[in-house]
Amino acid sequence: MTLTAAENRAGGAGAIRWRSVQGIWLRHWVSYIRYWKITITWVLIEPAVALVAVGAGIGQLVEAVEGADSYAEFVTPGIIMGSAMFHALFETSWNAYHRIDNQIYETQLTTPISVFELTLGDVAWAVTRSLFTTVAVAAFAAALGWIDEWMVIGIIIPAILSGMVFGTMGFFFAATAPYTVFLSLVFTLVATPLYFFSGSFFPISVLPNWVEPIAWAMPLTPGVHMARGFATNTLEITHLWSALYMIGMIAVFWPTAVWLMRRRLIK
C-alpha cells in the first residue's frame, strides 16, 4: 500500500507501525467492555431471539430444505452471518462516523499513526466484533442442538472473511456521509435487504431465475453459503468459490476504504 507524501511514514513506504494498529484495537476493546451489559444484548440476545423465533417458530411450518435436517439447522448459519455483518458494518460506519464527527481520529492522527494503520485497527476490531457474535450465537445454537459443536470452529472462517468485507465496506458510508442521518442508508439500503435476501432464510434457488445470479453476487451471500457448508457438514467446491469471492471483495474494498478515509481526514 503506497501512501501520500502528507502521511510520509518513516522507515520506507511499506512499513506498518504495529503499535498504532494495536493501540487502536485496544482502545475499542477497553471502550467495549465498559458497556458490556448493553452490548451483550446485541451480541447474543437479539440474534438468539431471532434464531428461536424463526428456527423453532417458523421452522414448524417448513419442511427441511437443501441438505439440512431441519429448517432450524438451515437458518442457523444465516442468522449467525447476518449478525456478524451487522456488527462489522455498524462499527466502521456509525461508530467510525462518530469518530470523524467528534474529531477523535483527528486527535489520534496527531500521534505518529497513519490513516492506513487507523483503518486497519478499526477493521481488526470490526472483525473481532463479528467473531464475538458468531461464537456467542453459534454456541447458543449448539446448545439447542441446531449446529454441531465442532462446526462452530469452522464457521469462524467465513465470519472473519465476512467481517472484513463489511468492516471495510462500512467506511464507504462513514467517509462520505455529509451528516449522521445519511448513515441510516447503511441499514435501509444495505444491511436489511442483505439480511433477508442472501440465502439466509430461504435457498436462493427459490428466487426467480433472473434474480438468482444477483442474489449470488450480493456481498453477504458467500459468507452465508460458506457458513452453511460448515454448519451442515456439506462442504464442496462451491464453498471455496465463496471464500475466494470474499477475498476478492476485500481486495477491492480495503484500498477503497483507506483512500476514502484519507480523503476525508487528511485535507
Added chain:
Amino acid sequence: MIRVSDLHKRFGDIHAVNGISFEVKRGETYGLLGPNGAGKTTTMRMLSALSPLTSGDIEVGGINVTERGREVREILGVVTQHDGHDSGLTVLQNLALHGYLQGLSRSRAEERAVEVLTFFGLEDRKSANVYELSGGMKRRLAISRALLTQPPVVVLDEPTTGLDPQSRNRVWEQLAVMKRAGVTVLMSTHYMEEAATLCDRLSIMDHGKILDEGAPDELVERHAGEEVAQVRTRSEEALAALRERLAGTTFNLHEVGAMATITSDNGKRPEISGIDGIRVNYRSGNLEDVFITLTGRDLRDE
C-alpha cells in the same frame, strides 16, 4: 526549532495560506494572531503533518514535515482546535491511549497520564467520562494530552477560545510553567491579551499572509503608538472635521459609531486640538489597536 518558508496551501480556488515564512527559536513562545479564516489553523495543521503542503517547506526540530511527517509527530505535542476527546473512554484512558500511540509503553503512559493530570489539577477526575467535564477542564485535558511525552515543541490552536476568565487564567498559568521548562511553543489565538501576555514574538495574519511580525511591544510601537487617542464625538460634523484633519497624516482613524480610536504609524502621540464637539482621552496602545490597524473592521466568515 520551527522553520516555515514560503508556505502555500490551496483548497480548490481558496488560497488559505499564501506564502508565509517565519521561524521560532528554541524555548520561544510564538503566536499567530489573526481573524477567523486568516489561515492560522491551516498553518498549524500543516506543521503537525496533518495536512499536505501545496508548496513551501516546514522543518520542526530540523525534520522536514513533508518527508518525515511521522517523526515530526513523534516530537510534537499538538492541541487541536476541537478537544477531540474520546467519549468512549475515561479521562485517564484517553491519556493512556494517547501516550501509547505516541510511543510510550503502556505502564509508562499510565504513569505520565497521572502526572499530567496532577499538574493540571484534574487528578480527581481521572475516572470520569470526558463528557462530564466542564469546557475549561476539557481544554486543560487537551493540553495535558499534548504534554504526555514531554515534547520539546508544542503547537496549540486557540487554547483558550470559549473559556471563562478563570479557566483561561488557569491555562495561561500552565503555559507559563511550560515556557519556564524550556518548551518551544507555537500558538494561535484571536485574543490580544493572551498574545501580549504569553508570546515572545508573534505574527499578525490575515487572508493567508503575514502582515507583520515582532515582539508585542514592537508591534504596538510600530502600528499603534505608545499612546493612542480615544475620541468621543458629539456630532457628525465634528467627526467629519476630525476625518479631514487626519487625512494624509501618519495617524489612522478607526471609527466605531460615535467613538473613534486614533493610532499612529510612527509612535507619535496624536495631538488633536481646535475641533469643537469632541472629547479626547489617551490610553496606552495595545495589540488590539495593532490588530485593527492591520486587519480592519470587516467581519469574517469562519
